[in-house]
Every structure is written in structure tokens, then in C-alpha cells.
Amino acid sequence: MALVVIGGVAAGMSAAARARRLDANLDILVLEKGPVISYGACGLPYFVEGRVTDASQLIVYTPEYFRKERRIEVRTNSPVSTIAHPRREVVLQTGERIRYDRLIIATGAQCDISGIVGADAPHVFTLHTIADAERMRAFLRERRPRTAAVVGSGYIGIEAADALRRNGLAVTIFEAGGHALLREDAAFTEAVRKQLERHKVELRTGVRIASVEDLQYDMVVIGIGFKPNVTIAAEAGVEIGRTGAIRTDDRMETNLRGVYAAGDCTEVQHLVSRRPTWIPLGTTANKAGRVAGANAAGGRDRFPGIVGTSIVSIFGTGFATAGFSVAQARAEGFSPVGARIEGNSKPRYYGGSKTTVELVADRSTRRLIGGSVIGDDGAGGRINVIAAALQAEMKVEEFEQMDLAYSPPFAPVWDPLLIAAQQLMKEL
């Protein structure tokens, strides 16, 4: 049995490793179009910042490791041009044909900047691959830019702005919509804006950048246009969902039998809305890749879906979200009610910091359907509690009585999560 995996970053390598663990005899080949595999793309901003000094630190495993330790063949610089599924073959750009019994598509996503005039200029960057980050780092070192424009206020835009500001640049973020970090929530966006301003980064919402030629900045980072890489899959007859990403069942199998997909090229189930969603993140890629690998090797794993958990550090403060904001929940057909409170991360006599928690519930079912946490410490842990509650379909009254850990060095006796739940109970 031959398993071919297209793509050697998060989903692809998780899939290959998991398949090997379940079947010691499988022939496993990973085809990666780029020069490196298995890197943590989420670490790129910290390399640009200078905190991570060597990009090789972001590479978790090398092809040699997989070859020797896992008996997984990895071919880098090997882009695939087509999948000929009726013949169970992938065709490389070189014309070489490789047979498979099972195929895993983990082609990821890309930053499509073709719609932006002037995006090919040497002072314009995306931040998606190690090569992107190294080019940016070299530009910072050699050209000593003093001003930067960041296009887009998603995760990459915000993290790039943080990294460049820490390099001493004056940074302005341009966001076409009204919200930051993809959260339709005016108060959340205002908190993002204030935190950026505190560190002298300007956030200009409602400004669409169609051309970078007129932008008078020493460098430009484009953090928009992220799209799933589905062309070769779609051409082979793999079904594409309404989100524009590959559709699979909960075993990560596509409409073609024996062909699986996982990672940033794939949509997954949103466990709150019960609809397919495309939120490309490394955690989802790794988990879904692992499931695809298990099933391609004859296992029976399930990937139920996600609740849209995310966190971003803006100059040390965590901005975390899960599920839906009130506005997003309304658009999804819920009758949402939200409550937002400010608490302290620890008892005041012990120190701690201000922590803002918003919880959103559905009025008719009283189920929690979203939340956000903003704080200097504990934001990651607190959003994860909300994520667990969303996955478990907890009601507000259940959440309000949760037995959360208390000790002055860690949390106050009334955790901000519980205070938010009490407030939400009053609104329901």
C-alpha cells in the first residue's frame, strides 16, 4: 500500500507521522513544493521581531529525521501539477508520475496579492513562509526602514505590526473593514486599537488599499488575500465547499474514495454553528492531519470540528476569542445576548492585571455560543475554558457554577469568567 501526501508542513507531516504509527508497512511519500518541511509558520513574526534569532529554530523536523526515524520519504522542491485520480497517480511539475493507493491533500493556503497594484515591488512583503520572513529580516537589516504600512488587521497583520514596531519602525495598519482580528465586535476592536496606540501603532479602519504604489512608507506588509490552495484538488474532481476550501467528512475524506484532505486547504465543521467554516490555523491543521493520516492508514478517527478559538499577543497583552461575537452570532441565525465585564486576573492585594471577558449566549437555548478575553496574564487559559464550554454545549447557568481553580498567585476567588457569567445571567 502506498500513501502519498501532498504538502509537508503542519497537516501533511502530522498525517504522515500518524499513518506510520498505525501501519508499519505502509509506503509513505511526502511531496513538498518548498525547500523546507515541518515549520511553525506561527513563529515567523517572532523571527521578524528578532526574538527568534535563527529561522532554523522554527523547523521542528527535517526530511532526514522523517526518513531515518519514521521511514517516511520526503521530497522537497517537488511541486505537484495534477492529480490523476482514475489512475491513482499524482503528476509532478517535472512530469514524473507517482502512484498512490491513498492520497492526502495538505496543500495549505497562500497569500494571494495578485489583486494589489504594485505588490511585486521589493519593499512589499507577505509573511507566510520562512523565505518571506528571511527576506523581511534582510530588508530590515540592510535598508533600515523607518516606516511601515501593514495592510489588513488579521492575525498576520497585527503580529507583523507588533514585530516591526519592536524593531523601531513607525507602523500604520490599514483595515478595509470596521473590525480588527476578524472579530465583529466594536468594543473588542476599540480595545485592540487602544493597545496598539499605547505602543504608537496606528490602526486605520475602513480604508481599502487597492494599490501600494501611492503608500508613502519605507516598507509594506500585506496581510490580506489569504486563500486555500485548492486548484489541483478541484481539477481532479475533489469537491470544494461553500467556503472555497476542500470539503471532507468528519474522517477528513473527500468525495473521492481514498483521497483525504486536511489543513489550511480544508474547511471543517464549526461546532457552534454546525456549519462548515474556513479558519486556517496550525492547531486545526495538526489535529485534522493526524485524523486524515490515521484513516488513510485504515484507522477510524474522527475530527469533530472547531469552535474558532484564537489568541494573539499585542505588545504582551493577550487578545483571545472563541465562538461568535454578538454580531457574528446574529448573522449565524442565533438570538444572541452578550455581557462584558472587567475583572482582575488575581486578587487585588496580590497584584494581577485588568482582564476583560465577554460571554455571548443564545437567548432561546441559554447555550454559550461565544466569548472573548483580553488580559496581560491568564487570557490563554481563560479562553480555553470558554472553548471547552462551547465544545460541551454548556448553558450559562452551568458555566456560572464552574469549579475553577483559586489561589491568590493564580486567580481571584471570583474569576472574571464567573463574573461575566453572572452578568450574562442577568441579561438573559
Added chain:
Amino acid sequence: MALVVIGGVAAGMSAAARARRLDANLDILVLEKGPVISYGACGLPYFVEGRVTDASQLIVYTPEYFRKERRIEVRTNSPVSTIAHPRREVVLQTGERIRYDRLIIATGAQCDISGIVGADAPHVFTLHTIADAERMRAFLRERRPRTAAVVGSGYIGIEAADALRRNGLAVTIFEAGGHALLREDAAFTEAVRKQLERHKVELRTGVRIASVEDLQYDMVVIGIGFKPNVTIAAEAGVEIGRTGAIRTDDRMETNLRGVYAAGDCTEVQHLVSRRPTWIPLGTTANKAGRVAGANAAGGRDRFPGIVGTSIVSIFGTGFATAGFSVAQARAEGFSPVGARIEGNSKPRYYGGSKTTVELVADRSTRRLIGGSVIGDDGAGGRINVIAAALQAEMKVEEFEQMDLAYSPPFAPVWDPLLIAAQQLMKEL
């Protein structure tokens, strides 16, 4: 309608405040035997340590605050001697009789050291009230002790040892049983021992101290003998559960109609074992007190129970537990399987620290029934995720797929919680 609350610390004041919020016309009287109300007993070790410089910082609200802002009458230094329920009266030690329509018993717990020979010596301490802590602080200042024995390795013993060591004393902890922090788990206890030893505190397990007269230490802190204060309740006919604490229903009502109980004097439901348990903690006292107050004021609140979540800082490292260890789960009638892993709190290229996670599941139902987390950062957030999963009765396969937040400043792409779940899946 008159509501009388016996006890003015966590449960009592939460109950009184909540009752007022639901019924603006209720006459509310709180009777507190001691000189202060509404203090954070969990903060006492940090006052002994010297981090909290003034004990008054631990007092959240004063009687004056409650009188003026909430119209709640508070009488301090007013111990109750009996409850004459047939006449709906409480009798103070002064002989004064006070009528009630509804009664809330929040008499707390005490450190009963009567069984220890020599415990009344001036160099012997408990750490339960502000007066205890002030006496200890004065002793440290005036007598400059150089060695301390701590009897008991529960929360109070461990926190007192940490606080005294930070004052420069040589500290030895004596524990009669084989385990630390009430967790029947050899590996967990070894981790506690190692962390204590790293900071030059000795933990001697299996040593029962019946007399402190022969202990050659400059001071002795007794952290054992904690018991619920149930005498006046029991004498009035209030049912006492098998744990030795007051038994209530999930509305916190006792067997006597109109008489509620909450806080350290009360047992609550353990949501994993579905049996009554007595784990006296401030969080439970506040939550159950709030429910008792609501129901005494005519509301219909429920306190479902706890999952036994706790966290203690030992020289800056969090030692957190929830639910049952393998040994405890076996004693509760489960067929437990555990998996323990060591992960990193963040991606290695970003820093972070070693984090140990143990998860315990029941083999027949595959339900998570316990866990522990040890780590320098994120231990509080991680144990809360386990607590949420226990409350939601999550299975290991559900927990393994949880959508936890990922970003290098906060967590690695495979959170230690998920790695532990993957390991547990292999064992099941």
C-alpha cells in the same frame, strides 16, 4: 421577613449580598463571632510571607459598607450558642434571642488542635484567621525564629512552609500520610517533594506528630485537624452527612425547612463521583453562599457541586489538581487509567517551561475523571480546562480534539493537555 445569617466570612456575606439583591425589603442580619468579616483567608500565607504588608488588605468589605451600601446589618463579636428552630430563634452567647423567618448557617470550619499535646505553647500556630496570621507575623518580627516545623502537607501546611522559608527559616514539613496536598499520587507527591527540596524545605512523609513538645524547632505551624463547625447546627436537628459536614439539597437547604447552609461547614456534591464530599475552599463557599442567599430570598438557584479543583503555588510553580488520581478513583469504584506526560508550556523557540499533565479516565465509560497539572506558567488555565471537561463529563476522545488557543507567546501548537489526552487514548 427576617433573614439571619450565622457567619460573616465568604459564604455568609455572599449569601447576605445575594439575598438583598433579590429582595429589597428583607430584613437581613449577619452574626459573626469574630472581630472582622468578609476576609480572604486564602491570602493569609501571603501576609505571613510579607508580600501583603497590611492584613487589612485582605478584608474585602467592612460591616459599615454592608450597612450603608446594602442595608445589611452586621454584628461582629457575636457568637451564637444555639438555634431554637421550633421558635425560629437564634440565641447568642449573651443570652439575647433573635427571631428569623429564614436562617443561613455559614459557621465555617476550624483547626481543631485539641488532640495535639503542647499545641497551646506560644511558639505553636494555626493559620486560619487574621488574628492567627498577625500573631505569627509578630512572632517572626520579635523572636526571629530560625527553624520551623510544619505539621501537615495540605494546602495550609505547604503555603505556610513556602511563606516561612521566604522569611529565611529552615523549614521541615511532617506529613502523617504518604502523600502531599491530599493527592493520593506518588508521582505528584514526588514532584512536590522535589520542588520543596529545590528551595531547601524538607518534606517528611509517614511521620505522625501527636505532641509538639519534643519538636526541637523555634516555631511550629499546625496545618491539620481542619473540621467543619457543625455543633450548633447538629444540636438544632440539622442533618449532618457522612463527611461530618452539614447535608443540604442542591438548593443549599438543610433538612429543616427555611434553614440553609453553605461554606466550609457544608458538604457538597462531587460531580465526578456523584457522592457528597467535604472540600472546604473559598470558591465553593462563595458560590454555594450565593445560591443559599438567593433561595432564602425566594429565588430558585441551584448549586450542582464541585469537581475538586485546586491549585497551590510552591515557590512559584503551580501544583494543580481536579477530580481524582488513579488511586482515589479506584477507591471511588472506578476502573481508572492514567497517563502522565511532560510537555512545554510554549514552543521551545519562544521559551516557556516544563509542564507535567496527568489525565485519568474511567476505562468502561472512557470519561475523564481527573487530572493534575504542574508548571511555572499556565497551570491555572490548564487545570481549569480539565475542570470544565470533568463538569461536562467529556470523554477522552472529545478532550483530545479540543480547540485550544495557540500562539507562541501563550502555548505550543500541541498543548500539553492534548499530548496527555493522546497518551491516555493509547492506554485505554
